[in-house]
Amino acid sequence: MEIRKLNTLRGLAALIVFVTHFSDITNWLDGVLGGGSGAYGVMLFFLLSGFLMAYLYLDRDFTQANIQDYFLARACRVLPLYLAVVFGSYFLSSTGKNTLYTISDLHTLLGHLLFLYGESVLWSISPEIQFYFMFILFWMCAKNRKGYIYLLIFAVMILLFLFNFPRIYGDINGVPYNAFNVLRSLPYFFVGVIFGMHYRRLKIPEYLKKHWFILALCLIPLMYPDLTTITSDAKRRMWLSYEVLLVMSTVFFCVVFLVPNNNVLLANKFGDFFGKISYSFYLLHMPIIVQVNKLDFSVELKLLASLSMSILVAYISFRYFEKPIAKLIRGSKTSQLNTEKVTNCTSQ
Template sequence: MTPNNTHPPSSQILSLNAVRGLAALLVVVSHLPEQAGLHFGPIHEGSLGVMVFFTLSGFLMGYLYLTKPASWHEVSRYAIARFSRIAPPYLMVVLASFFIYTLIDPKFPYAIGTHNFLRHILFSGNVSVFWSIPPEVQFYALFIGFWWALKRAQSGRTLALVIVMVLAVAAICVRDKVPGTFAISKLHYFLLGSMLGGLHHWLRTVPISTRALTVLQVLLLGTLGVFMLEVIHLPEKYWHDLAPALIAGLVVFAFSHDRTPIDMAFMAKPLQWLGDWSFSIYLLHVPIIYVFVKAGLMREGGLLSTLCVVVAVLACGVFSIFVERPACAATKRGLNAWLKRLEPAAKPLDATTEPRLMPHITPDRTRP
């Protein structure tokens, strides 16, 4: 999706787009030991990327929709936008994986066969990176209830919001007792992101100095560096804790202002490209690296292996530009046209009127 110059700059949080791209790279690095026998960092760096994806996904929902009425018309537009953003590339990869795994290569890393094909088509599969898609899609549905209850509360009817929040707290309390493919297990990331997104316009008016934001960003990046150097070690399944969710929320808040020197550096084209390609990178990096490994190009590590990783990312970028974006845009246009026929008196829906915060959801979206 290309930038729409008709929108004001405030609708584009470019530094968060770069954060999304860097999170996608963390996921790529996390799969190198498994796919190529290479080890460039700690064993949990992919989980860090997924946590950021989920928080950014919630932020995007809150940022784009919590200021709008929860009417049938707006909810329909929301559902179309979310489905069009994630379904076309995801279903393409699922279908391709099914045919490759069942007809060509039974060792293909995306082991989608007749036993689990329907699960993946219905957004409930858990093979490899696809495990993060179900909680993402489930949260899209849960968000409608949160959105509706919040709008009722703003008009003085608070009971629905109280019930929703009590249910959310109860769900978060049992998050470590449900499967990872359930949104409940990651609800603390999504909800925190949604609240930050909904409050974003107000948060930007809070008198926080650029210097203080820069210091916070440096501390967060430094903490990531210390973690990647394995100076600190995190326990298994640490993402169930509330502290990592608060840190992910702090990352989203710190980089959502686009006014510090680091934000300016994050606006560099290569980092923006990574953000633009992040969903394709997330979906495709495992099979592409698998092909390189089978070709014997990533056995020794070193420069050749690094070059293969770069080529894999660029290949994902090509897919994003020439397949993902056109497919998503075409799906959105078709569904919007269908919606207009259902409500002939409604205002025409123009896909270009939706503010562009970040071009990718998935995983998030955080999604090893």
């Protein structure tokens, strides 16, 4: 069963990141929507990822065929565009043209290819990929040892809190790595997993499901460093604050569990469209903003141009690159399985 609301939520997460980067680069509205606030969009991405992994896979049997399908689906979605951007950035950087991202040497390239390090928005792909492998442990426990999932999540989150999210980063023989990015992201994946485990089983009374719960999304801008009423340094810790985790989890819970599935603001064709292109929009918007900012336009025209071009490029990428590549990979897998079936039938 498709949860259409998640498409719009994914698109909203990408848009939060876009607005933050545009604000930082152009100083739009004196930068009040910047200051690292794009982190809240990435947090939504990680919550969504954990939720969908649990929702789609934990009820399936833990078999070799299902595990292969799982990794194939994840690889088809994430890797083609990521690898294209990484290699494109490397070749452009080696010629002195940093029109994508700065990956200027072989060691940095290896850090990206091994999912140990990431420049600019590419940093978030490493935690995503590493979580895919961690999720296998949850899946293995899901059928007969589901309680271990809660125990593991609780233990890791307590350890992260007690050790204040250790700053583990550096290089190995020149290849950079940043484990801190993974550690600070884990709580969001974990909360998403817990929500995904209970989505089908948790029976929310109909009288609690109200369209106005969509207003919970307004809590996100209230946490922006330049807008929040919080006076402690927690407002700038973001990833390291369990208070922020609580608020973001509350927002996610309200939208996914309490807002009716037919909410016109969340379940609509534009949301479906933006959700589909959100990944390419996320990966490609930053270079576009940088290039548009060089033009002698007003900041409002720069915003319109950056947003329009980012959507257009993201659509072209999704429609003519990501989707065909995923179809080709899945088609090869299907053909291989059919061949194996024919071979087995023949041998019998």
